[in-house]
Amino acid sequence: MRTRAATTTLRGLALASHAGPTVLVTVLAGFFAVGVGSGAGTTALVTAAVLSGQLSVGWSNDWLDARRDRAVERADKPVVAGLVSVRQVHAAALLAAAACVVLSLATGLVAGLVHLVAVASAWSYNAWLKSTVWSWAPYAVSFGLLPLFVVLAAPGDRVAAPWAMAATALLGVGAHVANTLPDLEDDRATGVRGLPHRLGRTGASVLAPAVLVAAVGVVVLGPPGPPTTVAWVGGAVSVALAVSAGVVAVRRTTSRLPFALSMAVAAVCAALLVLAGPDVALAG
Structure with a gap:
């Protein structure tokens, strides 16, 4: 019985972590660290810091939204489905946040503080900004700071190129808007009035x-010099995916496919950022 209960709780925590985006962002951060020349140790530390931060954000979202999710009977949410309790996701969020502080600062004081600002920005969305016209801002800040964190944690005195930070900020905002589309009506019913709702x-x-x-x-035009063939192809694929997300959002109002497609766009763009390698990092 205890084993079954523990398994159910672990499954609930995995679902409440928003596993898809959490894994995607974590893996991309790891590859990005490799792309800017980080060694195995730094790459592992950056990846662990990003993972703990993403877990804290995902769990805090389901903890803080539990009342709203129950009000609209969101059966897809682990807390509503009874797989995990509010207290458990609350505790998990705080433990992950504590681990994030330690792991982030272990990458270096400045790099660690940058990452903690990014994570705090994401928490501000869950706690308050999601219900305001500024709902997009935490996504822009958190995703925009990710390349800066990875580059600052890497060896050498370098900073992330502004174009790379602008690209990831835009990807974050686009993903935010796409993610809200299936839940617009439920969100309005519980008082959430972010930018997409307005x-x-x-x-x-x-x-x-x-x-x-x-x-x-x-991403395609930002690096110095003419875009490579790979960049053009990746850009064309990404544009097709982005347009498809918009079409699906209009035709299938409850579908979560637009968010999945936006994540695919982010994955392709992140791969192009990794391939850009040294162009993403500038001398400090």
Whole structure:
């Protein structure tokens, strides 16, 4: 009985962590660290710091949203489904946040503080900003700071190129808008009035792919010199995925496919950032 209960709790915690985005961001941060020349030790530390931060954000989201999720009977949420309790996700979020502080600062004081600002920004979305017109801002800040954290943690006196930070910030905003589309009505019913809710379904369905396409443009055209063939191909694939996300959002209002497609855009763009390698890091 205890083993079954423990298994159920672990499954609930895994689902409450928002596993898809958490794994994607963590893996991409690790590859990005390799791309800017970090050794195995630094790469492992950066990856662990990002993972703990992402886990804390995911768990805090389900902890803080538990009342709203129950009000609209979100059966897809582990807390509502009874797989894990609010107290358990609360404790998990705080433990992950504590680990994030230690792991982030272990990469270096400045790099660690940058990452902690990014994580705190994401928490601010869960705690308050998601219900305001500034709901997009934490995504822009948190994703925009990720390349800076990875480059600062790498060997040498370097900083992330502004174009790389702008690209990841745009990817974050696009993913935010796409992620809200299936839940617009449920969110409104519980008082959540972020930017996508204020724009309405049509406006948000147009904004999400537009921002993602802008991000693709920055990734392809941002590095010095003419874009490579790989960059053009990756950019074309990303644009097609972004446009598809917009079309699906209009035609299938409850589908989560637009968010999955936006994550695919982010994955392709991140791969292009990794391939850009040294161009992403500038001498400090």
